[in-house]
Every structure is written in structure tokens, then in C-alpha cells.
Amino acid sequence: MKAIDERPxxxxxxxxxxxxxxxxxxxxxxxxxxxxxxxxxxxxxxxxVYFVASKGLATFFKDGVSFSEFLFGSKWDPDGNHGEPQFGVMPFIFGSFATSILAAVIASPLSICASLFMTEIVPGWGKKLLQPVIELLAGIPSVVYGFVGLTVIVPALRDMFPGQGIGIAAGSIVLSVMILPTITSIGTDALSSLPRGLKESSYALGATRWQTIYRVILPTVLPSILTGVVLGMARAFGEALAVQMVIGNAPHIPRSLFESASTLTSVITLDMGNTVMGTAHSNALWSMALALMFMTFIFVVIVRLLERRNRI
Structure with a gap:
């Protein structure tokens, strides 16, 4: 017999x-x-962050503009064409929030219904039919949205309501279509990830499909849906070109939804190419960009809080 090698x-x-x-x-x-x-x-x-902050803070530390005058002032005349230069951006902040919130109010019900249609009502052919449409909306350039709004939405509003058709309402409608894919995609993912036993338990207790959707499914995915709404608002808050084409770009607080207004992004887009770097006007535009970035951080914090609530 051969010896067995017992080496490790x-x-x-x-x-x-x-x-x-x-x-x-x-x-x-x-x-x-x-x-x-x-x-x-x-x-x-x-x-x-450092570059934008260094440029934006120059308005207060170099040009001597007070923070309260900049944030709460209602007159915008940085070149001093009608006297002393005025750097009030409250009309633009109001326009940004008004268009973003109204766009979210319009788009949220449509997005939730589209998500339910693709996941709960007809999850078979409904998703195959609607999903490509949602993806197509997400891929359309913003200038196309603005052009469609200028040629379709603005004349329609002019015929139905008093005014020229341009204003907060036109901008909000255009933005609502632009943020629709964001809210719909997040809502669809949240509904698709629900455990199957959740709905089966509701059906076992005698609930109908609509009772299950209203009392079980929607409350469960509400944090995720709110996350999509906040992300859609952030998308609308930072949009420039499409809103600029239909809102009218008037530097005052509108008294109705059908009156011309302006947003922070539209003012930056229109004025940045007509200013000299280092002037008070240019620094004021950088301050507005800093305000936009700060609002983006707030939206991110809100999203993180909603995600933490969803995990809990």
C-alpha cells in the first residue's frame, strides 16, 4: 500500500x-x-458651491445691498434707470414658488392616477401602453415644451380668460407636463414594490379593489409619492427656458394667474448675457443663483426626511 501524505x-x-x-x-x-x-x-x-457663494455674497459684502432689501424688496432696477439701483427679488421668488406649487398641484393627481392605472387597474397592457408615453415626455427638450406652450396654451388661455394668455397659469401648465414623468415614475416604482400579501390581506377581509387602493395602498406609498412630488417641484423650480417663453418676464408680483410675471431662473437667463462680470447687476444675478441653490438643498433635505419616514 502507498503511504498517505498527511502534510497540511x-x-x-x-x-x-x-x-x-x-x-x-x-x-x-x-x-x-x-x-x-x-x-x-x-x-x-x-x-x-464655493464659486456661486463667493459671487453671490459679493452683493451684500462688496456692493452694500442689505439682505432684507434683496430678499423682500419688490422693485428690480439694478442699472438705476429710474433713480437709485433697486435689487428686490421678491417678485421673482414669488413667481418661482407660484409656478412650482401650482404645477405640482396640477401634475400630482394625474401622475397618481397614471401610476395606479399601470400597476393596479390594468397592469398588463396598461403599462405597455402608458410607460412609453411617460418616457417620451421625459425625453422632450424644454425648448419644445416652451414652444408648444407659446403656440397652444397661451392662445387657449387668451381665448378663455381675460388677458394676453401669458403668466403664472401658462407657466404652471407647461411645468406640470414637464414634471409629470418624474412623479409618475416614482409613484409607479413605489406601487410595484408593495408586497403582494398586503393587497391579498385586504381582499381577504372583504374590501373591494377601490377600497383597497384608497384605504391600504395609497396610505402605504404616500411618503414615496410625496418624495416624487418634491422632486417634481425641484425640477419645476429650476426650469428656465420653457417658463421664460410663456410667463411674460415682468418684474412685479402678479395680481392674477393670467398676468405677466417672472421667475428667478428666467431673470438669470435673460440678464446674464447683458451684464459685465463684477458689476452690481452681475453680482445680484449670482445672488439669485445662490438662492436657487439654497432652495435645491432644502428640497434635498425634504426628500431625505420623506425617505427616512418611508423606511420607518
Whole structure:
């Protein structure tokens, strides 16, 4: 009989001794590449924040404009064409919030109904029919939305209501169509991820389909739907070109939905190319960009809070 080799099997007995070393190098390279990309992303974000903040704060520390006058003032005349320069941006803040909130009010019911249609009503052919339409809406450029709003929505509002048709209402309708895919996609994902036993338990207790949707499904996915609404509002708040084409760009607080107004983004888009870097007018536009970035941070915080509530 042959003697049995009772030596412990070591690395030297491995038929492929370089395999472990190769896997270790691949793991190290993957971690290094991911870390470098993450650090680079953080540096880019901090650089953008620093650059915008340094330009925007010059309005208060260099040009001597008071923060209260800038934030709560209602007159915008940075070049001083009618006397002393005025840097009040309250009309633009009002226009931004008015169009964003009204767009969310219009788009949210439509998005929720579309999500329910694709997941609960007719999840078969309904999703195959409606999903490509939603994706198509998400891919249309904003200038196309603005042009359609200018040629279709504005004349329709002019015929139905007093005024020229341009204003908060036209901008809100255009924005509602633009943010519809965002809210619908998030709502559809939330409804699709619900456990099947949740609905089956409701049916087992004798609830109808509509009672299950109204009393069980919607309350369960409400935090996710609110997350989609907030993200849609953030998208609408930062939109410039489409709103600029239909809102009228008037630097005052409108007295009705069918009166010309303006937003922070539309003013920045219109005036940035007509100013000289370093002037009070240019610094005021950077201050408005800083306000937009601050509002974006607030939207992100709200989304994080809603996501935490959803996990709880």
C-alpha cells in the first residue's frame, strides 16, 4: 500500500498560486477607482458651491445691498434707470414658488392616477401602453415644451380668460407636463414594490379593489409619492427656458394667474448675457443663483426626511 501524505495543504500546494493575488489586486483597483471618483465628485460639488457663494455674497459684502432689501424688496432696477439701483427679488421668488406649487398641484393627481392605472387597474397592457408615453415626455427638450406652450396654451388661455394668455397659469401648465414623468415614475416604482400579501390581506377581509387602493395602498406609498412630488417641484423650480417663453418676464408680483410675471431662473437667463462680470447687476444675478441653490438643498433635505419616514 502507498503511504498517505498527511502534510497540511498550504499555499504552495495550490495549483494556481497567483489566483489569490490577482483577485486581491482587482479588488484594490476597484476600491481605489471608486474612492477617487467619489472624492472627485465631492470636490466638484464643493467647488461649485464655493464659486456661486463667493459671487453671490459679493452683493451684500462688496456692493452694500442689505439682505432684507434683496430678499423682500419688490422693485428690480439694478442699472438705476429710474433713480437709485433697486435689487428686490421678491417678485421673482414669488413667481418661482407660484409656478412650482401650482404645477405640482396640477401634475400630482394625474401622475397618481397614471401610476395606479399601470400597476393596479390594468397592469398588463396598461403599462405597455402608458410607460412609453411617460418616457417620451421625459425625453422632450424644454425648448419644445416652451414652444408648444407659446403656440397652444397661451392662445387657449387668451381665448378663455381675460388677458394676453401669458403668466403664472401658462407657466404652471407647461411645468406640470414637464414634471409629470418624474412623479409618475416614482409613484409607479413605489406601487410595484408593495408586497403582494398586503393587497391579498385586504381582499381577504372583504374590501373591494377601490377600497383597497384608497384605504391600504395609497396610505402605504404616500411618503414615496410625496418624495416624487418634491422632486417634481425641484425640477419645476429650476426650469428656465420653457417658463421664460410663456410667463411674460415682468418684474412685479402678479395680481392674477393670467398676468405677466417672472421667475428667478428666467431673470438669470435673460440678464446674464447683458451684464459685465463684477458689476452690481452681475453680482445680484449670482445672488439669485445662490438662492436657487439654497432652495435645491432644502428640497434635498425634504426628500431625505420623506425617505427616512418611508423606511420607518
Amino acid at each position: 495543504v498550504g499555499i504552495a500546494d495550490n495549483p494556481r498560486p497567483g489566483r489569490f493575488k490577482k483577485h486581491h489586486m482587482e479588488d484594490f483597483a476597484g476600491r481605489s477607482y471608486t474612492t477617487i471618483c467619489a472624492i472627485l465628485l465631492i470636490v466638484i460639488i464643493l467647488s461649485i
